[in-house]
Amino acid sequence: MKFFNYLNFKFFLFLVFFATTINAGEKDKIILNLKKTNSIKFNFTQFSNEKKETGLCLLLFPEKLKCKYKDNMHKELIISEKKLVIIQKRYDKKYFYPISKSPFLKVLNKKDLIKIIKEADIEINGNRIELVGSNTESYKKINILFNKKNLDLAGWKIIDQYNNKIIFNIDIVSKNLIFDKNEFKLPNLN
DSSP: HHHHHHHHHHHHHHHHHHHHHHHHHHHEEEEEHHOOSEEEEEEEEEETTTTEEEEEEEEEEETTEEHHHHHHHHEEEETTTTTTEEEEEEETTTEEEOOOTTTTHHHHHHHHHHHHHHEEEEEEEOOOOOEOOOOOOOTEEEEEEETTTTTTEEEEEEEEOOEEEEEEEEEEEESSSOOOOGGGOOOOOO
């Protein structure tokens, strides 16, 4: 009986070691793919407060994002210089927000994103790899999604400073395009 328990224990250790090795290998491949990515253009679907929104975004590492929403407000979102601006073109309104403490900014910074990947737990859900935020205070409210097939960024789940759960799924159209820096220029306050 002791021999049988010993074999079960060894088999269990082998499975844990094998699963950890696979996870570490997946993380290394994701990081390598991410390091080769300087910019992405993607379609998105965002879910927040039971509201669904869609549109197109340009992401330029580090920390530059511009999204055009497909809605009747002709909404645009621009993140640059650690500031977020939401523009409602239909009504010519602009809303400025500081986001230096937002967990979302960490998704837009490749170094922070790699740190999250290294520290996170990995879960495979269908065709997605989900990296569940670590126990580190600054990263625990972030889950990063990657496409299992090509290891490209596939979105994120965050809990914002108001405790809203935001799910942002992306479908990459192209990678490593060169964007005009003015594309991410913040509008003037007026």
